[in-house]
Amino acid sequence: MRIDVITLFPDFIAQCVAFGVTGRAGERQLLSLHGWNPRDYAEGNYRRVDERPFGGGPGMVMLIDPLRAAIAAARAADPAPARIVYLTPQGAPLTQAKVRELATRERVILLCGRYEGVDERLIEAEVDEEVSIGDYVLSGGELAAAVVIDAVARLQEGALSDAESAAQDSFEGGLLDCPHYTRPVEHELGRVPDVLMSGNHAEIARWRRREALGRTWQRRPDLLDEPALSKADHQLLNEYRARFAEVGDDFDG
Numbered sequence: 001m002r003i004d005v006i007t008l009f010p011d012f013i014a015q016c017v018a019f020g021v022t023g024r025a026g027e028r029q030l031l032s033l034h035g036w037n038p039r040d041y042a043e044g045n046y047r048r049v050d051e052r053p054f055g056g057g058p059g060m061v062m063l064i065d066p067l068r069a070a071i072a073a074a075r076a077a078d079p080a081p082a083r084i085v086y087l088t089p090q091g092a093p094l095t096q097a098k099v100r101e102l103a104t105r106e107r108v109i110l111l112c113g114r115y116e117g118v119d120e121r122l123i124e125a126e127v128d129e130e131v132s133i134g135d136y137v138l139s140g141g142e143l144a145a146a147v148v149i150d151a152v153a154r155l156q157e158g159a160l161s162d163a164e165s166a167a168q169d170s171f172e173g174g175l176l177d178c179p180h181y182t183r184p185v186e187h188e189l190g191r192v193p194d195v196l197m198s199g200n201h202a203e204i205a206r207w208r209r210r211e212a213l214g215r216t217w218q219r220r221p222d223l224l225d226e227p228a229l230s231k232a233d234h235q236l237l238n239e240y241r242a243r244f245a246e247v248g249d250d251f252d253g
């Protein structure tokens, strides 16, 4: 996959994804990342990329032409057609489903705004979709772009080892992830649930499913489509609820 990022801070994006799984995806050439700075396409001695908004008000708006030239340069660098995604708090919320969809594309161009935003005419002419990473305000799209790149990189075939397999991640089954434990079994902070050391794989899978369902019910009821759950899942969730009613969430068996 190829990702081009239109940003005033290309070095920041490169640094953000230079480590861990995303760094490795780059080294393995599963993902190629290219930054394009609109300032390099701006005119005049001052290389202006922003101006005051018509109608007045605070902040600055990014100019059409430097952005358009940077997008054109990015497009021209590779013949594959690119989807243009603008990172903005006005966008559709980023979900794992959206990440999966973007991850299947051959090419994506991420457009990062700074200041109050980007001239709306540039968005209308060039942008295919607008994406937000949550209901809070960042001072620019760069961190959001790094979030998209990370989430998409780890889904590229070969990016994760078996041990890191994405299949069991939170959200991949529409549920939050179950809790995890490692050595030592006994610690002053508590004991690892016995079932995880039983060697009984069916029981372990059942425990993990119950914890994932229970956590999702407790923490993110908005994600839980109860009517759509299987009979077995209903039973697991009811077990969790019964236990919760009895001992709260510090039960570990």
Ligand code: 6GU
Binding pocket: 086, 087, 088, 089, 091, 131, 132, 133, 134, 135, 136, 137, 138, 139, 140, 141, 144
């Ligand atoms: Cl994509 N950009 C900015 N500037 N702020 C955000 C955001 C994006 N998503 C949430 N807040």
